[in-house]
Amino acid sequence: MTLAGKQVILGITGSIAAYKAVLLLRELTARAAEVTVVMTAGAEHFVGPLTFRTLSGRPVLSNLFDPQSDDAVEHVALAERTHVFIVAPATANLLAKAAHGIADDFLTTLLLAARCPVLMAPAMDGGMWDHAAVQANVTTLRERGVTVLEPDTGALASGLHGRGRLPEIETIVEEVERLLAPVRDLAGERMLVTSGPTREPIDPVRYLSNRSSGKMGHAVATAALRRGAEVVLISGPTALKPPAGAVYVPVQTAEEMREAALQHLGTATVVIKAAAVADYRVERPSATKIKSGGKRDGWSLDLVANPDILKELAQKKGGAFLVGFAAETNDVRAHAADKLRAKGIDLLVANDVSQHGIGFEADDNQVILLDRWGGVLDLPRMTKIQVAHAILDRVLALRAAPKPRRTPSR
Ligand code: PMT
Numbered sequence: 123m124t125l126a127g128k129q130v131i132l133g134i135t136g137s138i139a140a141y142k143a144v145l146l147l148r149e150l151t152a153r154a155a156e157v158t159v160v161m162t163a164g165a166e167h168f169v170g171p172l173t174f175r176t177l178s179g180r181p182v183l184s185n186l187f188d189p190q191s192d193d194a195v196e197h198v199a200l201a202e203r204t205h206v207f208i209v210a211p212a213t214a215n216l217l218a219k220a221a222h223g224i225a226d227d228f229l230t231t232l233l234l235a236a237r238c239p240v241l242m243a244p245a246m247d248g249g250m251w252d253h254a255a256v257q258a259n260v261t262t263l264r265e266r267g268v269t270v271l272e273p274d275t276g277a278l279a280s281g282l283h284g285r286g287r288l289p290e291i292e293t294i295v296e297e298v299e300r301l302l303a304p305v306r307d308l309a310g311e312r313m314l315v316t317s318g319p320t321r322e323p324i325d326p327v328r329y330l331s332n333r334s335s336g337k338m339g340h341a342v343a344t345a346a347l348r349r350g351a352e353v354v355l356i357s358g359p360t361a362l363k364p365p366a367g368a369v370y371v372p373v374q375t376a377e378e379m380r381e382a383a384l385q386h387l388g389t390a391t392v393v394i395k396a397a398a399v400a401d402y403r404v405e406r407p408s409a410t411k412i413k414s415g416g417k418r419d420g421w422s423l424d425l426v427a428n429p430d431i432l433k434e435l436a437q438k439k440g441g442a443f444l445v446g447f448a449a450e451t452n453d454v455r456a457h458a459a460d461k462l463r464a465k466g467i468d469l470l471v472a473n474d475v476s477q478h479g480i481g482f483e484a485d486d487n488q489v490i491l492l493d494r495w496g497g498v499l500d501l502p503r504m505t506k507i508q509v510a511h512a513i514l515d516r517v518l519a520l521r522a523a524p525k526p527r528r529t530p531s532r
Contacts, residue, residue, distance in 0.1 A: 123299045125155035130298070131200070131236070132157050133209035133229045134174070135216045136164020138279040139245035139288040144169065146210055147177050149295050158183065158200065160229045164213070186228040197228065201235035206301050209233075211245035211288045212270075214256050220268070221259035239301040241269045243294050248284025261485060264505075265363075269297060272486065272505055307518060309350035314390035314442075315343045315368075316383060316397035316431075318358035320376045324423065325408040332398045333482040336360030338447070338506050339396035343368050345510035346394075354390070356382045358397060376400055376428035383431055387438060392517055394445040395432050396471075398482075403428050436466040443517055445469045451476040455490060455498075462492050469493045469520060471513055479503075491516050495523075 130150055134143045143159075150157050159174040160183045171182040186197075201207075209216060209229070216229070220242070225231040233240065242263065250256055251273055260270050271294065274287040317339020321329040336357055343355040344365040355368040356379055364370035371386075373379045376399045387393065402425035412421075432446045444467040448458045451474065458472030472490045475481035480488045480503060488503040491513065497520070501512055 123153065123303065125150065125153040125298075125302065128155045128205045128302055129203050130155045130157045131160055131204050131207045131232065132174075132178075133160045133162075133207065133212075133216075133232070134165040134169075135162045135209065135211055135213045135229070136167060137211040137213050137245045137288075138168060139211040140165045140168035142288050142291065143210055144173055144177065145291050146208075146294055147174060149291055150298070151177065151179075153295075156180075158204075160184065160232060162216070162227055162229050164215075183228050183232075186231055197232050198235045201232050202237060204236060204238050206298055207233065207236045207238055207240045208243070208294065208298060209241070210243035210294055212242040213244075214246050214250045214253070214259075217242065217244065217256060217259045217263065217270070221262040239267075239269065241271070241294070241297055241301060243271045243289050244273045244286075245288035246273070246286050247278055247280050248282060248286040251284075251286045257485070264485065264507075269301065270505075271297060272503075304348060306350035308346055308514065311346070311351040311391045312389050313343070313346045313351045313353045314356070314383065314386050314393045315339055315346065315353060316356045316379060316395045316399075317343065318360040318362075319398050320358045320379055320400045320428075321374050322376065322400045322403035322428070323374075323407040324404050325410065325412045327411050330400055330402070330404065330425075331358075332400065334358070334360075334398035335483045336362050337483070337485065338487060338509070339394075340365060341506035341510040342394050342396055342513065345507055345514055346392075349511075349514060351392075354386045356386070356397070376403065376431065380429050380431045380434070383435060384438070387435060387442065388440075390442045392443045392445070393435055393439065394513065394517075395435070396447050398449060399428060399431060401428055402426065430465075432465050432467065443468050443521055445471060445513065445517060448472040449475045449481065455492075458490060458492055462494060467494070469513075469516060471509075489513075493520055495520070 157178045175182045219230045225234045271289045275285045276287045318336035319331045319334040321331045323329050340362050343353045346353050347367045353368040356371040371382045405424040405426045446467045448461045450457045454474045462470040470492045473481050487506050487509045491499040
């Protein structure tokens with residue numbers, strides 16, 4: 123795709139991967155983008171500004187306090203006319219400053235002034251990427267709408283092998299193109315998405331629930347909205363903000379989720395059930411707080427099965443395309459294939475929730491997509507928003523394909 127007429131800022135920070143920014147700049151200018159390079163002082167230790175100046179045909183910005191330059195006062199105007207702001211490589215230090223709004227050099231000051239989509243391509247040692255502080259900063263940035271790519275796995279500058287390499291230049295360019303030309307292939311679709319856990323009361327202060335954070339379901343809703351769909355998001359209690367533009371229906375219990383889902387099913391063209399519904403509820407929740415003093419010898423709760431919402435939706439869905447999730451801890455594929463048949467749905471998204479870094483609460487997921495016509499798609503680990511886009515791509519592809527292809531194999 124041509125990027126003619128697109129103003130791009132390419133921020134470069136102090137990582138050994140700064141030399142790869144030269145290749146990224148070449149790819150962007152080859153697509154006719156007008157690129158302004160901004161370097162931190164750290165980046166200049168790795169590659170000289172002259173290289174970037176020559177390839178971009180523009181001055182390289184770096185010193186916010188240069189008295190000879192008008193660049194500093196110009197930064198707000200530059201940020202305002204920019205279509206996409208890339209930081210590649212983005213060090214742990216840059217991610218931390220961006221997450222906390224620190225503006226102590228040209229690049230971080232420009233980031234605060236930017237109103238365009240921001241894309242960060244991290245590069246650092248694997249141990250640093252996994253550090254809780256870095257992960258918290260990445261989560262903050264993603265929640266604010268910044269696209270933070272996952273680093274690649276491979277040989278690192280430290281001599282170790284792990285996750286932390288700058289993503290492939292091709293991946294970064296593809297993401298830039300996506301941000302600049304948002305796809306509206308779901309315009310006219312009405313999506314019903316469920317997300318988060320349910321809470322089944324024991325008494326007014328206690329409940330049964332599970333570890334679902336709502337990140338997966340909210341990512342599906344966000345991705346669908348970005349692609350032009352109308353979205354009804356039915357969610358159990360989460361700490362997440364509902365995505366802007368969604369009709370948001372907060373619920374607590376499985377019964378409430380069922381009621382809301384049935385109410386919105388009639389108008390939905392696609393239903394995606396990412397919620398982790400509690401399978402059981404307490405038969406007779408107490409109206410008053412149960413005194414712990416009275417339970418010193420143990421406490422038994424009588425549980426009854428909750429309605430299987432997904433199965434009921436499959437029976438009543440009419441023409442809607444129905445996607446379910448399967449949270450498994452072993453023999454994921456076999457259990458998922460059984461669940462696909464038992465629930466009578468069109469597509470099942472299976473994830474292994476016993477794996478660290480994916481599934482419940484994590485920012486990433488790794489899923490297998492099994493469809494009722496026998497197709498199986500094994501996807502690599504990705505961010506939840508990327509998984510969401512992959513699910514939506516699959517829904518569109520399956521709906522467009524001639525059917526029936528074949529019945530699912532046992
Ligand atoms: O929310 P996150 O922290 O981001 O975590 C994401 C996730 C792990 C919750 C998500 O990826 C996921 O796997 N969601 C489904 C969890 C689940 O309940 O799986 P299950 O295998 O128990 O249920 C299978 C399907 O039936 C699900 O689509 C579920 O919504 C549905 N179901 C289950 C029970 C029930 N009583 N009614 C239902 O509709």
